[in-house]
Amino acid sequence: MQDQIPDATSLQLRSVITPDGKVVLSLVKEPVPALRPEEVLVRVEATPINPSDIGLMLGAADLSRAWIADGAGGPELVAPVPAESLKAMESRRAASTPVGLEGAGTVVAAGSSHAAQSLMGRTVAAMAGGMYARYRCIPAAECLVLPEGTTAAQAASCFVNPLTALGMIETARSEGHTAIVQTAAASNLGQILLRLCLADDIPLVNVVRSEQQAELLREQGARFVCNSSSDDFREQLTDAIAATGATLVLDPIGGGSGGQILSCMEAAINRRPGQAVSRYGSDVLKQLYVYGALDPRPIEIPRDVGMAWAAGGWLLLRYLKVTPQQTLERLKARVAAEITTTFASRYARCVSLAEFISPEVLNICARPATGRKFLIEPWKDC
Amino acid sequence: MQDQIPDATSLQLRSVITPDGKVVLSLVKEPVPALRPEEVLVRVEATPINPSDIGLMLGAADLSRAWIADGAGGPELVAPVPAESLKAMESRRAASTPVGLEGAGTVVAAGSSHAAQSLMGRTVAAMAGGMYARYRCIPAAECLVLPEGTTAAQAASCFVNPLTALGMIETARSEGHTAIVQTAAASNLGQILLRLCLADDIPLVNVVRSEQQAELLREQGARFVCNSSSDDFREQLTDAIAATGATLVLDPIGGGSGGQILSCMEAAINRRPGQAVSRYGSDVLKQLYVYGALDPRPIEIPRDVGMAWAAGGWLLLRYLKVTPQQTLERLKARVAAEITTTFASRYARCVSLAEFISPEVLNICARPATGRKFLIEPWKDC
Numbered sequence: 001m002q003d004q005i006p007d008a009t010s011l012q013l014r015s016v017i018t019p020d021g022k023v024v025l026s027l028v029k030e031p032v033p034a035l036r037p038e039e040v041l042v043r044v045e046a047t048p049i050n051p052s053d054i055g056l057m058l059g060a061a062d063l064s065r066a067w068i069a070d071g072a073g074g075p076e077l078v079a080p081v082p083a084e085s086l087k088a089m090e091s092r093r094a095a096s097t098p099v100g101l102e103g104a105g106t107v108v109a110a111g112s113s114h115a116a117q118s119l120m121g122r123t124v125a126a127m128a129g130g131m132y133a134r135y136r137c138i139p140a141a142e143c144l145v146l147p148e149g150t151t152a153a154q155a156a157s158c159f160v161n162p163l164t165a166l167g168m169i170e171t172a173r174s175e176g177h178t179a180i181v182q183t184a185a186a187s188n189l190g191q192i193l194l195r196l197c198l199a200d201d202i203p204l205v206n207v208v209r210s211e212q213q214a215e216l217l218r219e220q221g222a223r224f225v226c227n228s229s230s231d232d233f234r235e236q237l238t239d240a241i242a243a244t245g246a247t248l249v250l251d252p253i254g255g256g257s258g259g260q261i262l263s264c265m266e267a268a269i270n271r272r273p274g275q276a277v278s279r280y281g282s283d284v285l286k287q288l289y290v291y292g293a294l295d296p297r298p299i300e301i302p303r304d305v306g307m308a309w310a311a312g313g314w315l316l317l318r319y320l321k322v323t324p325q326q327t328l329e330r331l332k333a334r335v336a337a338e339i340t341t342t343f344a345s346r347y348a349r350c351v352s353l354a355e356f357i358s359p360e361v362l363n364i365c366a367r368p369a370t371g372r373k374f375l376i377e378p379w380k381d382c
Numbered sequence: 383m384q385d386q387i388p389d390a391t392s393l394q395l396r397s398v399i400t401p402d403g404k405v406v407l408s409l410v411k412e413p414v415p416a417l418r419p420e421e422v423l424v425r426v427e428a429t430p431i432n433p434s435d436i437g438l439m440l441g442a443a444d445l446s447r448a449w450i451a452d453g454a455g456g457p458e459l460v461a462p463v464p465a466e467s468l469k470a471m472e473s474r475r476a477a478s479t480p481v482g483l484e485g486a487g488t489v490v491a492a493g494s495s496h497a498a499q500s501l502m503g504r505t506v507a508a509m510a511g512g513m514y515a516r517y518r519c520i521p522a523a524e525c526l527v528l529p530e531g532t533t534a535a536q537a538a539s540c541f542v543n544p545l546t547a548l549g550m551i552e553t554a555r556s557e558g559h560t561a562i563v564q565t566a567a568a569s570n571l572g573q574i575l576l577r578l579c580l581a582d583d584i585p586l587v588n589v590v591r592s593e594q595q596a597e598l599l600r601e602q603g604a605r606f607v608c609n610s611s612s613d614d615f616r617e618q619l620t621d622a623i624a625a626t627g628a629t630l631v632l633d634p635i636g637g638g639s640g641g642q643i644l645s646c647m648e649a650a651i652n653r654r655p656g657q658a659v660s661r662y663g664s665d666v667l668k669q670l671y672v673y674g675a676l677d678p679r680p681i682e683i684p685r686d687v688g689m690a691w692a693a694g695g696w697l698l699l700r701y702l703k704v705t706p707q708q709t710l711e712r713l714k715a716r717v718a719a720e721i722t723t724t725f726a727s728r729y730a731r732c733v734s735l736a737e738f739i740s741p742e743v744l745n746i747c748a749r750p751a752t753g754r755k756f757l758i759e760p761w762k763d764c
């Protein structure tokens with residue numbers, strides 16, 4: 001089947017940490033490998049820039065001191081890593097990593113197996129790593145097959161955000177929480193969580209940082225929105241928690257963000273009529289999951305939350321590891337069915353692979369902000 | 383049976399918060415109630431002063447401004463509550479609370495049931511509340527019956543510390559941890575945990591604040607002791623964690639105490655040969671349980687612990703509620719069998735009920751320090 005491929009050479013974005021402590025991003029021409037029977041070759045047409053991609057590519061590199069160098073295969077981006085951060089990146093030193101967690105495209109060649117052959121010509125999405133490339137060779141079983149008519153741009157973000165949102169909701173349900181508070185609610189993931197909770201009738205309290213973000217979410221049907229920059233934020237939040245009965249916080253920020261919400265939850269619980277109050281606080285368990293580190297400072301849990309509290313990291317990769325295959329298949333099927341509605345992502349801009357590794361674009365992508373998600377189109381010329 | 387009691391009047395230590403915001407501790411003469419068939423009357427001969435007793439008795443009252451007043455039934459201790467703390471104590475306002483969580487003594491009268499009658503003359507311990515008294519009427523089923531020859535002083539602390547230690551070890555086992563780090567290791571509870579881990583062959587890393595405390599624990603057989611005031615504390619601790627494979631922290635302090643240990647655990651895990659390191663940290667779950675608040679500042683979790691971490695409150699009362707009766711019976715039987723060895727408590731001083739409510743004694747008890755645990759002997763004259 002190999003000879004059906006119009007161009008047998010791919011272009012792959014790679015990140016390497018040099019022995020002298022610099023991160024180098026380059027576009028490397030690589031031959032497309034021969035397909036095994038169960039594999040398909042995907043012509044990658046759209047692949048999103050997630051915060052985790054930026055983290056994997058750049059680590060602690062200092063973008064403000066980055067420059068463009070002439071590499072063997074074209075322009076390269078070089079960014080120095082501050083000495084104090086080099087130790088943390090030790091394990092990756094000198095290893096060249098293909099980057100790009102997820103993406104979508106068309107199956108243009110297939111191995112001999114029936115499973116692989118049946119995907120020929122279809123639009124598929126995958127979270128195979130190395131997706132910042134023109135071609136990617138992927139086991140058929142790992143492909144999420146989209147309904148006919150779905151574009152690659154629509155399918156690009158099928159995994160990271162949709163499965164994180166679905167996984168967190170599954171976690172909430174399995175642990176007995178009936179309502180949720182989320183921070184950074186105006187983010188792409190936050191908006192997916194909002195649509196998911198609206199669809200599944202789960203009361204959701206949305207915490208945002210500005211009136212503009214609050215308005216954006218209200219327009220999308222959000223009933224409870226609290227603006228953390230308003231003077232009566234704590235009061236607003238406690239009221240919303242009391243109205244919904246929320247006992248779970250989903251927080252991509254860290255620092256003091258989640259702990260203050262646990263504290264408002266405890267206050268809301270103690271308002272309930274007949275609630276027994278002891279010096280150990282209420283006996284209702286309040287849970288915080290931290291799934292990002294937008295604030296790099298230590299996570300803080302104030303002591304007015306009582307003794308019935310728990311906190312922990314929530315990581316998609318871990319969730320995928322510990323969850324039964326059957327559950328994951330159910331979640332993936334839902335993503336495919338609702339990719340243009342519940343799980344739709346919006347992109348502020350489409351860039352080529354070469355544009356992406358310019359300091360100008362990377363600087364924007366490295367500072368996540370509402371409505372700033374970018375999409376890479378690997379076949380776009382620049 | 384009631385007429386067999388030599389003195390039908392008890393003396394009960396009560397705490398009340400007056401409408402104008404003062405805590406009043408007084409010794410109240412109360413008639414001994416008639417026994418129900420399943421109850422026994424315990425002549426309370428020894429009852430310990432736990433930090434939780436002090437908390438329940440005094441709340442946020444300011445001991446430095448306390449005075450002794452002439453009450454209806456004798457001297458009373460009066461301590462004002464700072465205005466800013468009154469709201470937190472609102473729920474208890476004007477309610478008179480009998481205090482004293484646990485204690486031990488002799489069964490001097492029994493209801494008509496076989497269970498109650500069989501305890502006549504035995505030394506029993508109970509966690510019935512209101513134990514700072516000369517007599518306490520208790521259901522026979524709630525009594526822990528000690529082996530013949532056990533004194534009330536030996537049996538006084540059968541519940542709070544032994545069951546906390548046993549409960550935390552059960553929690554550790556059920557969650558798959560094979561080695562433990564404890565802070566405040568020289569405390570009464572810390573020493574019980576040490577003996578329990580030695581008996582059960584569970585590797586334990588003990589964190590203390592001084593060389594003197596370290597010596598105390600080494601004399602008792604502790605193999606891993608780290609002194610948090612030494613310059614190379616972090617290194618010592620990481621080495622001990624690496625040697626034991628500890629993944630659970632038991633911490634009565636709060637503040638930054640437990641979080642820094644999670645961080646050392648992550649460092650120790652990443653030293654393991656072949657340990658895969660990703661930007662999300664190791665995939666080994668590190669758990670922190672906070673069971674006290676010696677440091678009232680917010681609990682801090684630094685971000686260098688990776689994503690596989692969890693933290694939460696651990697509370698004996700909650701553990702007792704959620705644990706099957708059969709397990710609890712097993713744990714209690716072990717306490718009774720090992721009360722003079724594994725679960726032995728030492729007391730710095732024995733006081734009468736009247737001595738206890740003097741500012742001098744309360745001031746010592748309110749500031750827990752190693753080797754300063756006091757025992758009340760309600761029949762002692764003063």
